[in-house]
Amino acid sequence: MTPILSVRDLSIDYRTRRGPVHAVRDVSFDIEKGETVAIIGESGSGKTTLAVSFIRLSPRSARITKGQILYTNDRETVDIQTLPDDELRQYRWSECAMVFQAALNSFNPVINIWEQFADTARAHGMKDSAKIHARAQELLDLVHLDPDRILKAYPHELSGGMKQRVLIALSLLLEPQLIILDEPTTALDILTQRSIIDLLGQLRKKLGFSLIFISHDLSIAAELADRMITMYAGTIVERASVTDLFYRPRHPYSVGLLRAVPRVSGAMGSVASIPGSPPDLIRLPSGCTYVPRCPLAIAACAEREPDLVPVDTPNHEARCIRWKTVAEQVGTAEVAVAEKIATA
């Protein structure tokens, strides 16, 4: 089957006074229909830059220097970059909807929730107010909110969790096939976060859309994702199924990220932070960009940036020439990495 989204060799720079910031470099991946993919990585690794390019909403200073973003629905395959403006407007929301990072503050504060729905719907050619209203009610129901009360409310009258649900409902308005969530539960309370996670799980089953979500929070990825992508310094360093990434990571950076998350259940294991900081994206080093922070780096690592190569299985790839050494350390058992390292 053709993937719903196919990203090919994508590179994105930001123009700045100091020179171009290479925020996304040679990123390729496919999203299948109905699949959930989590993109993880530290602050500044290029996750948001990548995601906003899928709906062509990058800031002015951003420039795609290379590559393609192809979107396929039942009828055709389109190249997002060359989509004419009117088709682009159609594509946003009705094919692909995004809930932005820090979007909780992006509501227009002076209009109520009903007007937020109505504005979005009208901008996409839905003219019949009664129909829009019925749809808004149906969607708010779906996200477990009381439609009558919420539609009349202004953003400041809603809690963080309620706003997040409204945003999810809004993103579903035009029945998109692909939804992108950037940090969907950051800054929400545990019980609220739990209800959003459960909600996303239910909606995905019910509606069958594909989901890309970006999160610092690995535990949400562990819960929802089918596949995982680890980004470092603008590029994909590992790509794997959720179980392979959590139990059998093969890139030292993925191992580092996993070890930095304490857990509530089970043994604590050896929790540790990753020393150092990511490289300057303007003056990237010539070899593997993780070398200065990598406990396994050898001289050869600094010579040239490694390719993303299959490890263990064809569906699991890592950009590391030392992956076999990682494999020896981490093994294959279905046990969290921090625990394995503690007992190694």
Added chain:
Amino acid sequence: MSVADSTVAGRAVIELDHVSRAFKVPGGTITAVDGVSLAIGAGEALCIVGESGCGKTTTGRMLAGILHPTSGRLLYEGEDVWRKKGNELSTFRRAVQLVHQDPYASLNPTRTIFQTLSAPLYRHKKAKGNRDATNRVRHLLDVVGLTPPDDFLGKYPHQLSGGQRQRVAIARALTVDPRVIVADEAVSMVDVSIRISLLNLLLGLRSEMGVSIVLITHDLAVARYFAREGRIGVMYLGRMVELGHSEALVSDPAHPYSAALIAAIPEADPRITRSKERVALKTAEVPSLLALPPGCTFHPRCPLAEPGLCDVQIPELLPLPADTPREVACHVAIRERRPAAELLA
């Protein structure tokens, strides 16, 4: 034995004794913190957890003597802080330092790191002259891992990352050789690796300098990691509902609210997180502080609540007989002499 056992009242460095704090808000008065008692032992690592608005920051500010309680006492080495004057009060102020939740807001943007850190050194006569101050500031930057220190002396806050700013805030707290640091973790601190490195820095200060650390966080996994040798306190709507040794609290929560929180947390382990048992609450609705339910404020959501008991009497924080010492404010757990986690299973 463990650090937790050093916290018998007599040996506490600071202690909140039945402390409450009310605020006037539109629509009435809320009790943001209600009758909280908490003793911090020397060198202890303690975490306060709970959902947004439960009163963690307010409790932290009262511990640090920045906010006056409406009722109850703050004790430093057994003496009432708010009755102290002049010198004694300033001794307390130095001894307990609050590290602000939001380093963006708490560092003066027009001052260099050197200026930010040297000012309190001069003010408290911990440095004589520029040379001495520079050496001390260099040392502090080294302690908080901002190395090489000379790279940071002349920088302004906006030239630092969020994690580096947090380190400066910790260094500033250290200028006065505190005995207790109250660190209020920013909810916006999302980068896992930076978070862990800051927690490790604080834990290092504790083991190397014997500083007690109270960490305020909304993340129970972080609390468990941080207080693995200490205690966790769980707050709900202004009250402390459970206080106990961290491993026991996390593996076998005594209060139904703690049990619900722990069951709801997603885990960074696909197998565990996808098979976790949940605690079903009666409602997701959190009562308003302006209209708190009578009795135990958790009763409208609690699966263990008993009419005629939980909706009538406010439960006190009482010791639950168990291998590891802990206290819980739950009528049912206390009566059954078993943690809620077992009663819910």
